[in-house]
Amino acid sequence: MIDGRPLRNTTKRQSHGQIVVCLGCCCGRTDKGHPPVPVDWLKAEWKQRKLLKDVQLTISGCIGPCDASNAVLVFHGPDPVWLGGLYAQEHYQALLDWAVSCKETGILQPLPDILIPHQIERRFRQSELEAAAVA
Numbered sequence: 001m002i003d004g005r006p007l008r009n010t011t012k013r014q015s016h017g018q019i020v021v022c023l024g025c026c027c028g029r030t031d032k033g034h035p036p037v038p039v040d041w042l043k044a045e046w047k048q049r050k051l052l053k054d055v056q057l058t059i060s061g062c063i064g065p066c067d068a069s070n071a072v073l074v075f076h077g078p079d080p081v082w083l084g085g086l087y088a089q090e091h092y093q094a095l096l097d098w099a100v101s102c103k104e105t106g107i108l109q110p111l112p113d114i115l116i117p118h119q120i121e122r123r124f125r126q127s128e129l130e131a132a133a134v135a
Helices: 039-048 089-105 113-118 126-134
Strands: 017-022 055-060 072-075 081-083
Touching (some): 089 113
Parallel strands (some): 017 055
Antiparallel strands (some): 072 081
16 A cells, blocks of 8 residues: 555556567667667557557567577566567567457467577576565
């Protein structure tokens, strides 16, 4: 409670998911030898296809992990999916196609097969996991 009011833990807006695209210290930085991230194309496609209410697109600063160039975090279902090493337009096209499919069917769809090899496991220090469990 804050000032006697209960915390609001939900929103009115419901969506199938959210895609967070890293555009931070490494991702998309061609001047540092990383593949480009087609941010303008993604934004234009999301806007043209009116996808924001179905699958939120967020362009973010660094989300880590920096050793997995061009990282993307996909919230779909109870567990987020981390993707890394997205180096080709077809990877971003697959994300777009997934979002369109979720919108058109009205239900959450599995991520496209082309993205499966790009899934990464985020590793956290055991002491941090234990501390979070206690808190």
